[in-house]
Amino acid sequence: MAMRAPHRRGSAMLAGATLLAALAACTGADPSDPGDVRDSVTSTVTPSPATSASPADIAGEQALAAYVGMWNDMVEAARTSNWQDPELGRYATKDALRVITGSLYADHRSGVITKGRPTYDPEVISVRPQNVPTIVMISDCADSSNALKYRKKDGTRVGDLGGGRRQITAEVKSQDDGKWRVTRFAVQELGSC
Secondary structure (H helix, E strand, C coil), X not given: CCEECCCCECCCCCCCCXXXXXXXXXXXXXXXXXXXXXXXXXXXXXXXXXXXXXXXXXXXXHHHHHHXXXXXXXXXXXXXXXXXXXXXXXXXXXXXXXXXXXXXXHHHHHCEEEEECCECCCEEEEEECCCCCCEEEEEEEEECCCEEEEECCCCCECCCCCXXXXXXXXXXXECCCCCEEEEEEEECCCCCC
């Protein structure tokens, strides 16, 4: 099964020496665009009554929406390195939420913010179990070339390395409240896709 999310700009990730730094370095939003990127994602996708989508297809769509929502929330929080943004828990939980908040906290402590708009291209690679899905795996090739870190104090760019393409694998699970949230993800090295 290969279900793709619509190709969108403004949500994504990565860079840096560690996974925490990798995430924070490549998230961000264009400061000249005051719109909140969170508004572009819905938390659930419900087919119309005339649609005969399978439970796996519906779960895949909901998991993709959660994945995109997680990155959009991080992009928004990275504008100011707000590691305490309550919206960060809308689509992320457990390890995924810990990594995101830890990354943003590190940037906050360093006086660093993120500007720019990464791109991504996520697709569903598995849904388990097929009849009553609870786990969806997503693969993505995110491009952080246009999402870079800057010093909050004077606006100078941090580091001399640009972003680039990285492979991301994410696990999204149905939660007790009926919503889908990303529980963990792995970001590979620069150039991995």
